[in-house]
Amino acid sequence: MPLHKTNVEKGGAKRFQHIDTSSLAFETGFASFALEEFPKYQLRAEPMPSAVAEGIITQELELDGNPALNLASFVTTRFDETTHxxxxxxxxxxxxxxxxxxxxxxxxxxxxxxxxxxxxxxxxxxxxxxxxxxxxxxxxxxxxxxxxxxxxxxxxxxxxxxxxxxxxxxxxxxxxxxxxxxxxxxxxxxxxxxxxxxxxxxxxxxxxxxxxxxxxxxxxxxxxxxxxxxxxxxxxxxxxxxxxxxxxxxxxxxxxxxxxxxxxxxxxxxxxxxxxxxxxxxxxxxxxxxxxxxxxxxxxxxxxxxxxxxxxxxxxxxxxxxxxxxxxxxxxxxxxxxxxxxxxxLGRRGYQNLMHTLKELASYFATRITEDGRFRLLSDNESLPLVAFAIPDDQRTKLGFDEFAIAGELRKRGWIVPAYTLAPNLQHQKLLRVVVRVGFTRDRADMLVQDIRAAYDHLVAMAGLLNLFGQGLAVDDTASTKKPESEHTATALGKMLHGNKSLQEHAEELRRTHDLPGARHLIHMQNWGTIHAKEGTKDAEPRRSPVDRHQRHKKRSGAVC
CATH class of the missing domain: 3.40.640.10 (Type I PLP-dependent aspartate aminotransferase-like (Major domain))
Structure with missing residues (x-):
């Protein structure tokens, strides 16, 4: 199996391929250097095979973001073979x-x-x-x-x-x-x-x-x-x-x-x-x-x-x-x-066709991202092919997160969508921006909209759970339980979930009013035993040890104990 990606010559053009790790030369070189600690800020005393040096550099570069999903930059990231x-x-x-x-x-x-x-x-x-x-x-x-x-x-x-x-x-x-x-x-x-x-x-x-x-x-x-x-x-x-x-x-x-x-x-x-x-x-x-x-x-x-x-x-x-x-x-x-x-x-006609296509794609994405009312536009359709959008002001105070939290969630899926504030005098306005470049397609726009909405729903659910923890629910502070990353307080979802209801009733209400993500989070955490009602409430039950919860999960999932 190949270990690293690299640029190799093929037909006079650079192509992104894998290093051939099946060759004896590579395996010998890799075995010789795999356990060596290389100086990172000083010149190494001795040379090494080019394939090994290339592999070391490539495995570091693989930690970078994907340029095709970098929607923060205006810089072109896609070129034909002749350009190379x-x-x-x-x-x-x-x-x-x-x-x-x-x-x-x-x-x-x-x-x-x-x-x-x-x-x-x-x-x-x-x-x-x-x-x-x-x-x-x-x-x-x-x-x-x-x-x-x-x-x-x-x-x-x-x-x-x-x-x-x-x-x-x-x-x-x-x-x-x-x-x-x-x-x-x-x-x-x-x-x-x-x-x-x-x-x-x-x-x-x-x-x-x-x-x-x-x-x-x-x-x-x-x-x-x-x-x-x-x-x-x-x-x-x-x-x-x-x-x-x-x-x-x-x-x-x-x-x-x-x-x-x-x-x-x-x-x-x-x-x-x-x-x-x-x-x-x-x-x-x-x-x-x-x-x-x-x-x-x-x-x-x-x-x-x-x-x-x-x-x-x-x-x-x-x-x-x-x-x-x-x-x-x-x-x-x-x-x-x-x-x-x-x-x-390209000539005039080629540039004209490409730029009009980018403009239409930006218009399509702007329509999709605002069609359900979660975001409002700050850009227009008579300038650059980009879409700047923000959470509406009348919703901002009801949510427990902002545009920066959405951008953080998107990074988990590989998308690089910047969140930032406007220029001086308007720095209170937060926004997200998607730059439409060559390589962006309608299909990619749909995938991005889907992931933005999923990130939004996830943050709504997390914000609501944070509020629930202070409304009568507790969370087990065990090694297997990750605390929510957002430190914002909840508002809308938390208010909906208070009262003398069972967790199942909370979940049913979530399904009716907030689609499925909040309900999934609630039921998931209840099933894992990481969320439970405090004593005296409708859902209260004896607290089990982490081992007990582990055994319960294995039984539900069909795993062998």
Whole structure:
């Protein structure tokens, strides 16, 4: 039988298979190293066979979550064989060696131009777009902040004005990389607070925070919290009016990390990009809905006028003059080539079909998860293909658990569904979020709904039992009895179960009012002898020892004593 999983070469592509443990070489190597304690934080003195080293690493990686069930991440986790082949081929290629790998540089520049045209950059015939690839959107955002700050500072210097206190305006729902960028580059962040039932930045409030030291305003095309698009068209109109009235030169950067590959295909008439006068730069993550492997982002400028020359560095020690505008230098080329392959293979129609399918799947899941009233939607169907949902406020006080408890229960089934709170000002609102990506299907949506409801029912039952323990029932504190994991107090179920009723009558009432899960838990615990009525109540009976209960269970189950 195989012991470990590993990546092995087959037909030029990586396939996920088992190590062949039937070979004498592996068995000999495994036997030699199976009992050895390996240093984890120091270099081992002697080498070992590659298959054994691979097996050791693989058995650790098997403890990780399943990427296909990770519904927290926007990052693509499913690729075809050609993507794997191209990435394997590009492993030795350092993208920054322009003179050695000129065609890779050409492929990179094609990607920049394709994306710039997708975002309606105002390019003349034959004109090259201005932009670069980055290690995800975080680096792209940091470069954009630097460009805005340098350009603002140069204008202030030329006018003989103070340039010591730059600020940037953004909604409080921005991703954490914006907090990093403003902290790293000494820019004051000015956050527009959110309000109940409004989970994106208010454009009018953003304008109120601007002054002569504002280097730019961030507009988000798809927030991390609820996936909603900010109203960038309205923001652009207000910025134009403000600049004309006050003599400012404030522009907009659009954080389209998630929405940049959604809006052009699902909402082609939505004006959010370079069609708007004041949009000067846009970032997008190629490894999200661009469908490329993890570690690729893109930063596109409206024109060279918005990228200060001082931020572009030229080196020639690799054989030719090279212009570099990145925080990193050496970097792999696999994600760049994979991005070009996907842009080439899918084309506009391919991306359009995929993104519309994801949007329909998100709509289907949103309908299913809210159809029985246990949850309410916080997201909408006119933005990213994700579903943010929460326990309704009028039910929250009646339950003995929250969204975090549901997320914990789902992890037991392998699902990674994040629970979190909204941005500052709305941190009282807890929610769950499911990101719909390639690989998500209607069948998987149904399975997830089923498991969420099962987790909900289980928590309802556990919360009710916790309340029962204080209402006249006791639990045996034996080694075989696990106490409920939830520490929340019960409300609705507990109130229903008090009174002078037998446990069987409690169970029957549970079946009528709370479906079957609560009844199953109650009867199961009664049969095992871990729950019983206190003396003097209708169900009271002599307490048996753990051994007695063990014998009773064996008899019921048919086991031999």
């Amino acid at each position: 082949k191209l990435c394997d081929r590009m492993l030795p290629v350092n993208w920054i060696d322009f003179d050695e790998y000129p065609q890779t540089v050409e492929i990179h520049n094609r990607c920049v131009n394709i994306i710039a045209n997708l975002f309606h950059a105002p390019l003349e015939e034959g004109q090259q777009a201005v932009g670069t690839s980055t290690v995800g959107s975080s680096e792209a955002i940091m470069l954009a902040v630097l460009a805005m700050k340098w350009r603002w500072r140069a204008a202030r210097k030329a006018a003989g004005k103070d340039y010591a206190r730059p600020n940037m305006v953004m909604g409080s729902e921005v991703q954490v990389c914006w907090e990093k960028a403003t902290a790293y580059f000494d820019v004051e962040p000015r956050y527009v607070p959110l309000h109940d039932d409004v989970y994106v930045m208010n454009p009018e409030k953003a304008i109120e925070l601007c002054d002569e030291n504002t280097i730019g305003i961030c507009g988000i095309l798809g927030t991390t919290y609820t996936g909603q698009f900010e109203d960038i068209a309205t923001l652009d109109a207000l910025v134009t009016q403000m600049n004309e009235q006050k003599g400012f030169d404030i522009g907009i950067h659009v954080d389209a990390a998630s929405g940049g590959f959604i809006a052009p295909f699902c909402y082609p008439n939505l004006r959010w990009d370079f069609r708007l006068k004041n949009v000067r730069s846009i970032n997008v993550s190629g490894h999200k809905y661009g469908l490329a492997p993890c570690g690729i982002g893109w930063l596109i400028f409206r024109s060279a006028a918005y990228l200060p020359e001082e931020l572009v560095f030229h080196v020639n020690y690799l054989g030719a003059d090279q212009a570099s505008f990145t925080l990193n230098f050496s970097r792999g080329s696999a994600q760049i080539v994979a991005s070009y392959y996907l842009l080439l293979r």
